[in-house]
Amino acid sequence: MQDLDEFTVTDAALAQMANTSDPRLKEIMDAAVRHLHAFAREVNLTPAEWLTGIQFMTAVGQACTPVRQEFILLADVLGLSAVVNALHDRKARELGSQSSLLGPFYREAAPELPNGALIAANPTAPVITLYGRVTDNAGQPLPHALVEVWQTSEHGLYDLQQGNGEAMDLRASFRCDAAGNYHFRTVRPLGYSIPMDGPVGNMVKLQHRHGFRPSHIHFLISADGHRELVTALYFGDDENIGSDTVFGVSGSLVVGAKVDSGSPIPGLPAVHYDFRLAKADPNDTGRVGADPTKLMHAAE
Amino acid sequence: MQDLDEFTVTDAALAQMANTSDPRLKEIMDAAVRHLHAFAREVNLTPAEWLTGIQFMTAVGQACTPVRQEFILLADVLGLSAVVNALHDRKARELGSQSSLLGPFYREAAPELPNGALIAANPTAPVITLYGRVTDNAGQPLPHALVEVWQTSEHGLYDLQQGNGEAMDLRASFRCDAAGNYHFRTVRPLGYSIPMDGPVGNMVKLQHRHGFRPSHIHFLISADGHRELVTALYFGDDENIGSDTVFGVSGSLVVGAKVDSGSPIPGLPAVHYDFRLAKADPNDTGRVGADPTKLMHAAE
Secondary structure, X not given: OOOOOOOHHHHHHHHHOOOOOOHHHHHHHHHHHHHHHHHHHHHOOOHHHHHHHHHHHHHHHHHOEOOEOHHHHHHHHOOHHHHHHHHHOHHHHHHOOOOOOOOOOOOOOOOEOOOOOEOOXXXXXXXXXXXXXXXXXXXXXXXXXXXXXXXXXXXXXXXXXXXXXXXXXXXXXXXXXXOOEEEEEEEXXXXXXXXXXXXXXXXXXXXXXXXXXXXXXXXXXXXXXXXXXXXXXXXXXXXXXXXXXOOOOOXXXXXXXXXXXXXXXXXXXXXXXXXXXXXXXXXXXXXXXXXXXXXXXXXX | OOOOOXXXXXXHHXXXXXXXXXHHHXXXXXXXXXXXXXXXXXXXXXXXXXXXXXXXXXXXXXXXXXXXXXXXXXXHHOOHHHHHHHHHOHHXXXXXXXXXXXXXXXXXXXXXXXXXXXXXXXXXXXXXXXXXXXXXXXXXXXXXXXXXXEEOOOOOOOHXXXXXXXXXXXXXXXXXXOOOEEEEEEEOOOOEEOOOOOHHHHHHHHOOOOOXXXXXXXXXXXXXXXXXXXXXXXXXXXXXXXXXXXXXXXXXXXXXXXXXXXXXXXXXXXXXOOEEEOEOOOOOOOOOOOOHHHHHHXXX
16 A cells, blocks of 8 residues: 555546446546545645635524525536536537526526516506517417516616515516517516525625626516527627626527517517527436525525 | 526526625635536536425524534534545645644533543443653654543443533543553543434435444644644544544554553553644634534624
């Protein structure tokens, strides 16, 4: 038996995990150990820094509650969630619209409203229109596609963050017409900060990051035989458009509202966006991001 | 602004952390993000696997209590602690004895006993002797060096794991004589399993690892002007000597007990081990591993 050094420890760890029966678990843990050790060697991680890391991870775990998922927040601000989303979306990206993060504020069973409806119960800001068409990747309309939308108010809060969180507001689902067209009215949402009062917020402050997401509206679009599209549209004049704390913004998702003669509601400033859905993939393995409440229940 | 893909997300994350004022934090987080993203790309991590990882890390954090540190256990079984220990010890390794992990069972202020004392209060197994000399890296004796030892009983438990954990047993400190010699009597410790009832134990089981550490006795040796040596001696005939779950065993730390005419206590089986201490390093940055109770208090 040789003396272990910072390289041979890696070999020993990989050898000890070599009998893992699940081949995918083996593959993932093998790569995790190699990258983790390479990281420690690259920065010459000291015992004191190792301890700081242990304390940080412990604090992140202990900040999780049935309604707060601090590890998802950590994965988001480190860009890991966006990488996983991009990997998942690699094939569809060539064919359909760019995706973005689902985020923790999606709710199933939002009310279905008629096209043209206003989704804000108590608007105190100018109303705008969003409209466009849902097509397949060849540009052919997808009749009766389902368009689910959700967003913050003009004050930067989702309905889940107001009162007891039970009232539905600023979210709805719309059924496209026979030509694949959708349209609805809303107020422009305000960008907002991630939760800054926990260990992840502390890290973001130490990194001199502002912690904000730019103003955006979420979309989840589905049609039979096509890949569900999880995405969001971002307002280009938001001051944080180039520095989204969770890396959800892509250039092709940046929009602006302007008076537009093509809009189905004349006179109102409008955002025109057409969505393209890729063909369904039988190996599709789910969404990045989840309702934190469900997630915690799943973990129990 | 371009559309983000699984590579450009990494660039965006590094750019957003570039203003971190602490240069060491910047260096560490820069490397952490690069390795984390490279890991996800290498294994093509799916959203479902991302979620499993989030749930696992959350469970590890929530398993931590004032007397249990599941994240240290995770770092140990993945070999990270051993890598950090090896990095810390790189310079001393060329000059002094090989180090090993401090582990969570070290206690300060163990009773100082005279050389030759028996450190087991109620031995039910044959008594053995450990003896040897503490020298500098040139082989010159270090008079009156302090040798702290701690170990499990012949039943595989530390004193901290018995009763209310308050009684001191199977641990002591010895002051070397003027020629740097130490000796004491004890029972051979039994190897033991890491805690297997938490998320880390579940992972170890899925990896078909036995979860045991081979039989060993811990040492912490100190002398003025020299680098503190944290190490352990491992019994070579333990069935798990080649597969320590936390990667603490090195070849030069493997010993056996045999009747030895050089032993200061004739007739008893003895382990003879001489320790070499490197010169003190003013940049020394602490130990790997810590009392979990203190660690949790430090994290509060």
